[in-house]
Amino acid sequence: MASEVSAVRFSGYGVALFVGLFLFLPWVVGLSGINGQVPWLTAELWDYPGLSRVIGQSLTVGFTATTVSTVLASLIIYAEQRQPSRLWALTFTAPHLAFAVAFLWLFTPFGWIDRLLPGSWSWFEHQSLPTLTLLLISKETPFLVVLGRQQLRQLPFENWLLQARSLGASSWHSWWLVVLPAWLKSMRLLIIAVAVYSVGVVDIASVAGPMNPPLLGPLLVSWQQQFDATTVNLAAQGFWLLIALTMVMVAWVYVQEALVRKVCGRQLRRHRARQPRSRAQALLGVVGGLRWLLFIVSIASGLALFAMSFAEGWFYPALLPSEWSLQGGIAVVKDLAPQLLETLGVALLTATLVTLVLVWTREWQRAHSRELPDLVFIAALLIPQTALVLAWLHAGSVSYVISSETGAWWVTVYAHCWFSFAFAYLSYAPAERAETQDHLTVGRSLGFSYWRSWWYFKRPQLNGALMYAFLVSFLVSIAQYVPTLLLGQGYVSTLTTELVVLSSGAEWQAPAVAAMLLWLLALLAIIVLSNGIRRLHFSRDKKSS
């Protein structure tokens, strides 16, 4: 009976609109942009100087960053089972570029730390593969920790631990043998997102990565900026090369997961009841150290950005600038006000729309008792963003729509929504799945309509997850660069696009201010929303006790 009513509610235009607009349109447009042409990778590409190193370096960064950050994240989540630290949020919210710029300024030879304590801590060369890899790891580990906790919460891992220990395994063995493989599986899509991003990374790679030759991401972008026939051809082939590398990375994530599953499966029959005390202690020590290190580096980077925002004339070997100028920094802030407002507006609109669509998508699946695979909703994460956006641009329909300002603005917002949706879905869907429809059914039996009873009876259970989804989409939106740049056609100028533009010369003040504002915006969002979430938990605890 209930499903009949809801079937009526969800049928027809809504479903068609959603399926059409959200699930199919981007792919159809993308395919039409490619025009069905898949160029064979010719000698022209293979003979490009240094191509084997380009591929080698991209894969090295991809593998290392993905694997190391996955390992670190799982260690951290283990170590912080009982007391999750909130410090990770600081690095989690740091915009990639801002973090990279500040990090290089602090920790490279002749950098600020080198000036302060010569010879110490300045191990990170400019334009080098290890520096880039380290930066990626320090950005991706917090991402996996923060979202990984969210995934863990959806697993009955405490039950498993209890069972495992009652079978004689120490808590250490119980965690690594029983919980880890399941957690890793639940993280698969997020880890794939990290892997895809790392192998095609553009933004940080052009600031911190090697340049002779560059990684594939920046190389592809530089090819896109030239218009002679040879380079256009290289760009077209490079696009497919990047897709191929992405596939390799996706396969690697599966291999990594299968390896862990296999090793754990084999160790299952050999676990011990005694905690490997020294190993556990060492691990806790390492994690504690890492946490503080990352925390200190993040704080230092934030302070460095702040200082650079108000400094004038800061040259080697001076420890402090020749002059502090509050006005200079404030003038830049004033200049950036329109971008700040635009960023905020687009991100709030995106987060609101995404949250609405998210709720609708989940309810539709629930009402029809039909679980579509997550992959359908998050496929956006499996393709390098640059490749996809370029395919859209080449579709005639898109270039027509975005030739007007209003069109460009809405297409940009749409793209923000689409890319944020994938991340938001990953954080909301498990929580929603864990919730029963009982409350909602009770509500409806009292005569409330579907959505009214959703609002009054089901939403309160999901408030935390909803806020989280909102936050995630907000954060994804403010960091969008490629879609904003290419689809916005210069009509949409956000803090992120402005940051890249201002960084294209030798300036330090204006980029520092833009980066700082971006970071503050993200921090503010996370503080406001996580306080909201905490207050919710608090009031619920009070009610239930």
Next chain:
Amino acid sequence: MKRIKLLAALLSIVLATLMSSTVSAQDRSQPTSVRFYAWAGSAEVNAYIQWASRELAESHAITLQHVKVADISEAVALVLANSAGESDAVDLLWINGENFAALKDADRLVGGLEDKVPNSRLIRRDLDWHVDFGTAVEGFELPWGIAQLQLIMHTKHVAPAQTVVTPQALLELAKRSPGRFSYPKPPSFHGTSWLKALAFQLTDDPAMLTQPAEPATIDTVLKPLWGYLDRLHPYLWHQGTEFPISAGRQRQLFNQGVLDNSVTFNPNEVRALQLQNKLAPDARSLSIGERALTNFHYLAIPRASRRQQAALEVINFLLSPRAQARKADPQGWADPSVIRLPQRDLDSPDPLVASHPEPHVSWNAVLERQWLARYQR
């Protein structure tokens, strides 16, 4: 209650943004706003365009919108992608070189600018701006400023009255301070220009460079250049295996003490940047050899622009004595004027040194390709 207030506040911000976007969407129907795509990696350039936009609003009722880009090729891609005919996106471009060639070849630019812009009469006759990186300008763009490739170096490497550094002297310097020198990586704009400048200094017969590159002669002409770089690279930053990705990056590395040299295309820049406290005070500019590679940066209008008339007015203003003088102001951008400025004070001599002609356009691709093949591994 508090949450509702917060929600209301958020919604109103969203609405405000939406409204502002529709309001500005209406603006575009008025012919007075001009969307000017220009590289925005320099605070002085941005401030200058802001000034111009204030002036234009007052005197010409034109709203000049600076659409900031990290690389003008972004705008070129937009213009090339727009096959729909008229468009509102791009009205005016700051452009030169390969980007200009791409647009001119695709027939996307408004021609006959010399006749349409009255102030083009004021452009200095002694400047050879009619060929842009080997592509004939033919009225599809007008020069806005002058660029001359120079090296920036720390004073400690330079004799007090020195204004020129020869390639040989640079090699000696590099040997004395290994790991302290570098140059922007080709095919970046400055990187390729550096190769061209060096080729002119080193080749036995510079006249060959002004001819189209013939497969038979390429190796002979470039042999001295590659020989020189082979000798130089081991003494460069990272032993010549890694290069700053752009001139901007190299200037950052220079200011941070990583490198002892940088390059610039603005002969006034050193003094101007030092006045603004943006370049280390002990920096000096030097010409590479007696004659310097000189070229121009230009303004052009896409044919698809619906506001060509207003864009022409903007160019005319930017070529006016007032705008050019302001542009050359060492307290600001300090970009040399392309017109004769009557009030030029005699104390500040023309910063330009003698120039050598731009190599034929075909050498660009040859230099870039061969450099990559030799040094990008």
Next chain:
Amino acid sequence: MNQASSNDTPILISSCVLRWQQGPFIRLPEISLEQGETLGVMGPSGCGKSTWLRWLLGVPQPYVTISGTITIAGKVMNSLPIEQRSIGLVMQEQALFPHYTVAENLAFALAQQKLSLREQKALIKEQLNTIGLANYENRKPHQLSGGERARIALLRAALAKPQLILLDEPFKGLDQARRRQVCEWTYAFLQSQGIAAIIVSHEQNDLIDAQQQLMWPQPQVDEEFV
């Protein structure tokens, strides 16, 4: 398997009191179990039975203070961690690790016994045979029926050779016909293994086969605390 322990000392749970923060408390009678003996604990849900079971295991409880002494084979267990108490647990839901096969789930319980891989495999095969689930080694828990899962969960708990197994609503979620069947099988199995067990349920039917019965007491309010 039957010779799990030659020590004949019974299981003793004495002077056990559960006290909630607001004041109400429950005082349990002394519980003493022989090898292979089962205790059925009967009572409505939500009044501390599961909490008490977890306390027996050694899981810290947030809202209730529980005191009492757990002695197994003459050894006081109170200060030992879960894995050293020799107490097994069978839960109502998620009774098996869902991402591991039946064989892997069972192997986990055999880890302490230092068997070779071959011996272990043989043992698992044999044990599955005895509970009538031959050739189930490579199935995943989601491929099993509720009754099959319940049987394998109990087998797994028994393979670890505990002195005592706790069963928390083990038959919940099974339909009536199946429930009776599994219930009878469970008692028979425990008997055959000679392991003592405490079974908690809110259904009288589940517990009629138990040798001892305990009606969960009503909470009292202590005058001093009011």
